[in-house]
Amino acid sequence: MAVDNDGIAVVTLQRPPVNSLNLDLLQAMNNTFDDVAKNKSKGMILTSASPTVFSAGLDIMEMYKPDPKRVETFWVTLQDMWLKLFGASFPTAAAINGHAPAGGCLIATSCEYRVMLSGKFTIGLNETALGIVAPTWFQDSLRHTIPTRQAEIALTTGKMFTVDEALKVGLIDETAADKAEAIEKCKKFIKRFDKIPSLARGMTKQIFRQEVLKKLLTNRQADTKQFLDLVNQPKVQQSLELYLAMLKQKSQK
Numbered sequence: 001m002a003v004d005n006d007g008i009a010v011v012t013l014q015r016p017p018v019n020s021l022n023l024d025l026l027q028a029m030n031n032t033f034d035d036v037a038k039n040k041s042k043g044m045i046l047t048s049a050s051p052t053v054f055s056a057g058l059d060i061m062e063m064y065k066p067d068p069k070r071v072e073t074f075w076v077t078l079q080d081m082w083l084k085l086f087g088a089s090f091p092t093a094a095a096i097n098g099h100a101p102a103g104g105c106l107i108a109t110s111c112e113y114r115v116m117l118s119g120k121f122t123i124g125l126n127e128t129a130l131g132i133v134a135p136t137w138f139q140d141s142l143r144h145t146i147p148t149r150q151a152e153i154a155l156t157t158g159k160m161f162t163v164d165e166a167l168k169v170g171l172i173d174e175t176a177a178d179k180a181e182a183i184e185k186c187k188k189f190i191k192r193f194d195k196i197p198s199l200a201r202g203m204t205k206q207i208f209r210q211e212v213l214k215k216l217l218t219n220r221q222a223d224t225k226q227f228l229d230l231v232n233q234p235k236v237q238q239s240l241e242l243y244l245a246m247l248k249q250k251s252q253k
């Protein structure tokens with residue numbers, strides 16, 4: 001993690017090749033978010049070390065033929081990551097310098113501001129296209145970002161937005177020519193709060209987001225059980241195997 005002179009933490013996801021979210025990466029993210037809060041940084045910008053992928057979402061390998069204890073810890077750690085990021089009192093922004101499907105889009109929409117690189121990248125919650133259902137809090141993060149009607153259509157169709165489409169619907173706030181420009185634009189957003197008392201800002205954000213946060217906090221066990229029941233179904237395991245094979249075949253082309 002690098003903290004620049006302005007006191008803004010720039011956190012770079014660095015798990016090659018595609019920043020898929022496995023247990024270790026999620027734990028590292030949670031520790032980093034705690035550090036950013038403790039260090040009283042002015043704000044945090046999330047970006048990726050990959051030139052083409054912000055994050056490929058959840059690591060499918062964590063869900064394929066899983067160890068029962070590990071997969072439960074994986075899900076609870078993912079919930080923690082979302083609760084910390086979506087509920088952070090400090091300002092958050094995402095410099096999206098590549099594709100952001102599913103869990104990648106979840107990270108981006110948990111932030112308060114998004115700048116995405118122009119180019120052939122896509123962003124969205126594509127779960128239905130994979131035959132799975134985006135959990136309530138994934139859906140809520142999208143609904144919190146774009147108008148409800150567009151969110152419903154995007155979720156039910158598993159839409160992956162191009163950069164232009166994402167800008168038009170408000171899924172991203174700005175575009176940038178390169179990563180440095182994206183980070184600069186995120187910093188400019190965070191600096192808007194320089195003259196706003198941070199306690200008032202943080203409390204206002206928490207009030208604004210509390211309904212959605214409370215939904216997961218009060219339903220955590222049920223949400224975990226639902227995930228574990230789903231992931232342990234033979235049919236789901238079969239789909240995961242096929243999906244992994246498809247990804248592998250595609251990457252070898």
Ligand SMILES: CCCCCCCCCCC/C=C/C(=O)SCCNC(=O)CCNC(=O)[C@H](O)C(C)(C)COP(=O)(O)OP(=O)(O)OC[C@H]1O[C@@H](n2cnc3c(N)ncnc32)[C@H](O)[C@@H]1OP(=O)(O)O
Nearest residue numbers: 020056057058059060099101102103130239243247248251
């Ligand atoms: C499918 C049924 C699941 C049921 C389980 C129920 C669980 C409920 C959970 C609900 C919420 C789910 C949220 C998620 O985030 S699921 C993950 C969804 N993510 C994706 O669909 C993205 C898949 N990846 C891609 O589309 C591309 O990789 C990407 C556009 C991101 C980048 O393309 P690029 O060409 O740069 O890279 P490659 O495709 O060649 O990939 C390189 C290697 O990385 C492996 N890979 C890619 N994505 C993942 C992933 N999400 N998990 C694990 N591994 C991944 C890919 O296989 C390549 O590996 P090899 O080099 O070994 O071949």
